[in-house]
Amino acid sequence: MYPKKFEDLIQAYSKLPGVGRKTAERYAFTTLNWDEEWINEFITSLSSIKDGIKRCEVCGNLSDGDKCEFCMNDTRNHNVICVVQSPKDIAAIESMQEYNGVYHVLNGLINIQKGILPENLNIQSLVNRINNDIEEVIIATDPTVEGETTALYITKLLDGRTKVTRLAHGIPMGGHLDYTDAHTLLKAFEGRK
Amino acid sequence: MYPKKFEDLIQAYSKLPGVGRKTAERYAFTTLNWDEEWINEFITSLSSIKDGIKRCEVCGNLSDGDKCEFCMNDTRNHNVICVVQSPKDIAAIESMQEYNGVYHVLNGLINIQKGILPENLNIQSLVNRINNDIEEVIIATDPTVEGETTALYITKLLDGRTKVTRLAHGIPMGGHLDYTDAHTLLKAFEGRK
Known part of the structure; x- marks a missing residue:
């Protein structure tokens, strides 16, 4: 139904605890309206988690x-x-x-x-x-x-x-x-x- | 209180609609335990949103x-x-x-x-x-x-x-x-x- 990229984001949000399909959609639509700066901060913080918090x-x-x-x-x-x-x-x-x-x-x-x-x-x-x-x-x-x-x-x-x-x-x-x-x-x- | 990188992730989650401090902490701790693959998928989907969904x-x-x-x-x-x-x-x-x-x-x-x-x-x-x-x-x-x-x-x-x-x-x-x-x-x- 949604474009693949957008559906991927919904799927990612769905993995958070207590987040169902409707909430994940709501988060994804909110993200869609964020400034590039906010999304960059989000990506940076996720990347640093991936590299491992000491x-x-x-x-x-x-x-x-x-x-x-x-x-x-x-x-x-x-x-x-x-x-x-x-x-x-x-x-x-x-x-x-x-x-x-x-x-x-x-x-x-x-x-x-x-x-x-x-x-x-x-x-x-x-x-x-x-x-x-x-x-x-x-x-x-x-x-x-x-x-x-x-x-x-x-x-x-x-x-x-x-x-x-x-x-x-x-x-x-x-x-x-x-x-x-x-x-x-x-x-x-x-x-x- | 938390390391800066981790605090940044909590702040990012706090920007989602209806997500307060406690929920954002919970999301961040969950993310901490995710496989690298899941975090990569999350980052990829956020990046594609940044590039713009058509x-x-x-x-x-x-x-x-x-x-x-x-x-x-x-x-x-x-x-x-x-x-x-x-x-x-x-x-x-x-x-x-x-x-x-x-x-x-x-x-x-x-x-x-x-x-x-x-x-x-x-x-x-x-x-x-x-x-x-x-x-x-x-x-x-x-x-x-x-x-x-x-x-x-x-x-x-x-x-x-x-x-x-x-x-x-x-x-x-x-x-x-x-x-x-x-x-x-x-x-x-x-x-x-």
Whole structure:
């Protein structure tokens, strides 16, 4: 029905999560009316994603260089590590302006049904980071089945090697960390056990 | 917070209609996990949009070549012209498998408040298409204020030069043509006046 080039764009948009045919058509028609400059910016950003966004060699966070902004920052406490599922969660934790440690990004959660095992996650590098200087590892995965499983796994793995804490309840069960407001997050941090 | 390249991609997705910050982040994280092939297809389709999707020189429909598939098709009745707002509407009309004429795409509707005047639309080329062979012009704009205004304007413009009809009520007022099912559209075609 549509010209092939245009249909290709609709197909590309259809691959985004939650985007059906009608929405993809709407996106494609919007793109059709964009300035060349906007489309160029879009292409440039997609190309840079293709070339690969760097991961911090220490913590696995998305990064501009070899190390991320937190691992490079000397004013932060490098002896407290907060373990999160995704870089999105770091933004949520930073928004409460209370935490001053560093992070470790797992890039996923253990999910046996989906075939995501501990060795598929960024867990070994967390174990390698643990030494006598590390005061605390705070596990801040989502309070879902997968999040709890992963937290339990890491807790057992680090048992006796360092102090391991888990965010307190306060975040509703089944909720997602990056949708939690800063105040609730603060309560969860304070009540960690 | 995020690396610049990644933030750029989020900003690009944010420009799509109805996409806020959270959704744009979700799209960007999805893109991060795509195969290189998928990203290449996306970039290729965006580049071809930038180079310009051709418009049919007769009716203004999106087209692969100089003329669209309908204007090139000799089995269609070129003496009946259906006037639509957008190429999207053609797909809806074709889905009822009843109409065998050709189309004319206005690429918008008259909207004084938004500054869209008759001269901004593909109306003059419609007037140029009218000759003694043209049996009927069917105006199939949406039954909204802008759609009715545009229909009235075109009806007056072509008055006395050819037979002008308007789709019958049947499409709910305030509705959009491309969300109408084929049966309702058929009724609207049959009852045109």
